[in-house]
Amino acid sequence: MPVVPADEPAPVPSAAPPSGAHPLRVAVVGAGPAGIYAADALTRQDAVPVAVDLIDRLPTPFGLVRHGIAPDHPKMRAIRDTLHRSLEHPLVRFVGNVDVGSDITLAELRRHVDAVVYTYGASLDRRLGIEGEHLPGSLAATDLVAWYTGHPDADRARVEAALAGVRSVVVVGVGNVALDVARVLSRTPEELEPTDMPQHVLDVLAAAPVEEVTVLGRRGPAQATFTTQELRELDGLADATVLVDPAELELDPGSEERAATDRNVSRNLAVLRGWADHTATGGRVRLRLRFFRRPVRLLGTDRVAGVEVERTAVDGDGRAMGTGELEVLPADLVVRSVGYRGLPLPGLPVDERSGTVPNEAGRVLRDGEVSPGEYAAGWIKRGPSGVVGHNKHDARETIASLLADAADGVLRTAGPVDDLVDTLVARGVEPVLLDDWRAIDAAETALGASRGRARTTLHERETLLAAVRAAAARS
Structure with missing residues (x-):
């Protein structure tokens, strides 16, 4: 359906306080970790009766746990088993395949519920x-990650064209996502075969003749944001050798001080220095970590052929300053992994610079004033930082604000209104509920079993919905 221009948000009704007969109805927009943790925080308390609709534009829950964590990290992806328990709570209803702003405007949604929590990342x-x-041949890490995790919106043709015949890859960025990309591109087909990647992803990666992957950081190793666990995994690949330049591990006084006070930095440096004597081995992928280099232009005519980089130095404030010294790195593919920012929903303010919804302790601000009944949690609240577990504390803070507002009479229930799902169905929308998600889950497990794996991800929206329809026809 086309996007419907958003009206002004509906005012919070002035009616009865929450009760068992009329609980506080909360819509959580985004069924990733932040959204599920928010739903969990709402249902774990008993001071305010609640009913939660957990809405996502995809037919599947779990957000970045499903479509962000690399498929060769099965232990990390297993967190969805924990998240799934929150979906099964009787006061929580998963409502997938619903695009807020297109299938229903924000103003309309607010007329169905008493409060909205934005957690869409x-x-x-x-x-x-x-x-x-x-x-x-120039891609965002978001494009590549969406493709290899089987996101329905992935631009398969563009990514696969960029990977065709690739031998040299430059990944710009030194965070965990950059290391994920480098690791996946450096793995052998045999290492990737047990994962839940879609079959076409496995086929394309198996055919890509990658020989060298360079991870590029514009500052030094003391300023890198990857975690030690992610870093160590690079040295366990079956057919890749990690290479670092010992000269790039030498620290200025400011970086020495940072390493002395930050355990993650000191551990990272210990790992990197342990690799300083590695040498390239014939027939193995060369996985290089380069520091003090920033890209200044991509070279090529019909496609990327190289990256011109400038040597940098870190000043006293930890900023990268150019030195004017240039070099060219060969590259058939360049993947940028230099951060994320949030998109505004129609009718919701998002700060263009930070890419976050303005808020105070999770309460959404409009024109500097708290907007009653609107809250934010997760990356759209604080920016793209931290690991999955950080969203739990973040969601608890937001829900504490919501519950305080309910206790203070700021939030009050409006009484019976049309059911959200009934309204959507009447419009021709096909919402995916929990039993429907279970049908998708079963279809992916069955497909994986047919190929000797625990699961194979269904990547097309219509294929996901077909699994739902097939299960409904059998029942």
Whole structure:
């Protein structure tokens, strides 16, 4: 359906306080970790009766746990088993395949519920802003990750064209996502075969003749944001050798001080220094970690052929300063992984610079004033930082604000209104509920079993919905 321009948000009704007969109805927009943790925080308390609709535009829950954590991290992806328990709570209703802003406007949604919690994350990538970034063979990490995790919106044709014949890859960024990309591209087909990647992803990666992957950081190793666990995994690949330049591990006084006070930095440096004597081995992928280098332009005509980089130095404030010294790195593929920012929903303010919804302790601000009944949690609240578990504390803070507002009479129930799902169905929308998700889950498990795996991800929206319809026809 086309996007419907948003009206002004509906005012919070002035009616009865929440009761067992008329609980506080809360819509949580986004069924990733932040949204599920918010639903969990709402249902774990007993001071205010609640009923929660957990809405997502995809037919599947779990957000970045499903479509962000790399498929070769099965232990980390297993967190969805924990999250699933919250979906099964009797006061929580999963409502997938519903796009707020298209299938229902924000103003309409607010008329169905007493409060809305926005937890839909930060899905837009940040660009490098350099010459040649538009060339084929230049991708955002968000594009590549969406493709190899089987996201329904992945641009399969563009990504697969970029990977065709690739031998040299440059990944710009030194966070965990950058390391995920480098690791996945450096793995052998045999290492990736047991994962839940869609079959076409496995086929394309198996055919890509990658020989060298360079991870590029514009500052030094003391300023890198990857975690030690992610870093160590690079040295366990079956057919890749991690290479670092010992000269790039030398620290200025400011970086030495940072390493002395930050355990993650000191552990990272210990790992990197342990690799300083590695040498390239014939027939193995060379996985290089380069520091003090920033891209200044991508080279090529029909597609990317290389990256011109400038050597940098870190100043006293930890900023990267150019030195004017240039070099060219060969590259058939450049993947930028330099951050994320949030998209605004129609009718919801988002700060363009930070990519977050303005808020105070999770309470949404409109024109500097608290907007009663609107809250934010997760990356759209605080920005793209932290690991999955950080969303739990973040969601608890937001829900504490919501519950305080309910206790203070700011939030009050409006009494019976039309059911959200009934309204959506009447419009021709096909909402996916929990039993429908179970049908998708079963279909993916069965497909994986047919190929000797625990699961194979269904990547097309219509295929996901077909699994729902097939299960409904059998019941």
